[in-house]
Amino acid sequence: MALNHAIMTALLDDRLSGYELTKSFDTSLGFFWKASHQQIYKALRDLEKQGLLESEDVPQAGKPDKVIYGLTAAGREALEQWVLGDSRVTESKDDMFVKFYNLSPNNAPHLLQELVERREQDGMRLALYQRIKERHYTEPGALPVRKRGIYLALLAGIRHCETRLAWAREAEALLQGVMAEAVSAANS
């Protein structure tokens, strides 16, 4: 299970609470691994039981107390070993592409609308990643080794968003063509 390893990866540099991890899974690492807070809290408890994480209660003023977790030596070791093993890919599943196999003049307007929403989401994500890149990764060759790995992951995210945006523009044009044809066919 890589959720555990994704969590440990997020804890490489920082000691974080479940809540903070949940938020970070919504942004940077989240492009490659999504998880709900229920999953994360459970995984944290499991990992602590296995001795790969250690926790500390942190009382807070003005907010509920929290529990922060950090990697143990055993955790770092386990993570290193995991990296050397085979990777598992769970291909993304996206209803929208399946829906395109069902394209008709009837559903084209709906698909166009979904496409516009996607484009907005991808655009925001791309902007976020580009901000991060410009702020922290302008000179990848000068970065410490591990940061260069993160840079590559970030770059993959950026390229992916760009590709989807370009595709969406083409798809929108084609859908508009389908709709225009349907209108002129109805008028003749």
Added chain:
Amino acid sequence: MALNHAIMTALLDDRLSGYELTKSFDTSLGFFWKASHQQIYKALRDLEKQGLLESEDVPQAGKPDKVIYGLTAAGREALEQWVLGDSRVTESKDDMFVKFYNLSPNNAPHLLQELVERREQDGMRLALYQRIKERHYTEPGALPVRKRGIYLALLAGIRHCETRLAWAREAEALLQGVMAEAVSAANS
């Protein structure tokens, strides 16, 4: 659950057996939805129980008999309705990208090897999709409407593969740099 709808989509034009569906989920539709034969056979039985598919036993010579499934009128109707609803995205999960967050001179050779394997897989898939495109989708504007939707999905697959291949080349160069540095550091 969109697996059901992906199966129904695959049955829009053809009546197929579970075995044939399993294979088709390995290729064209499979870029957007992966499923094991166990999942598919179960889904087929469920969909038939719901009256969305109908089945027919087909005795075969030289091979075991098979059961082929086709959409019922209710199935076509349900599929059309599904297309008009909201789409769900399950972002892809890929160990390899998480591993890049753990990059070190120690694991760089392993990641390089995984990268090469990926590049080969993506290359083969890209070649497959390009063959399909050239054979059936050379003039998208001239295609019937639904085929144009399939063309767009295919195009998304092609673009995606191309992007990953380009990224993999960059990533390989960077990893080789990391490894070269490690060697020269050890020699000094």
Added chain:
DNA sequence: GAGGCATATGCAAAGAGTTGCATAATCTAA
């Protein structure tokens, strides 16, 4: 001071997907 929001954590059930195993017919090649 009541309602809404952000912080912070958790349980339980249901749904989706993976993994391992099992069966059986037929064809092909050693």
Added chain:
DNA sequence: TTAGATTATGCAACTCTTTGCATATGCCTC
């Protein structure tokens, strides 16, 4: 003729993920 590949279907256990619900603190605003 026996071993392995291909076609064809299925069960059961397990893991992973989603969804719905629950609780509690403390802030800010109306």
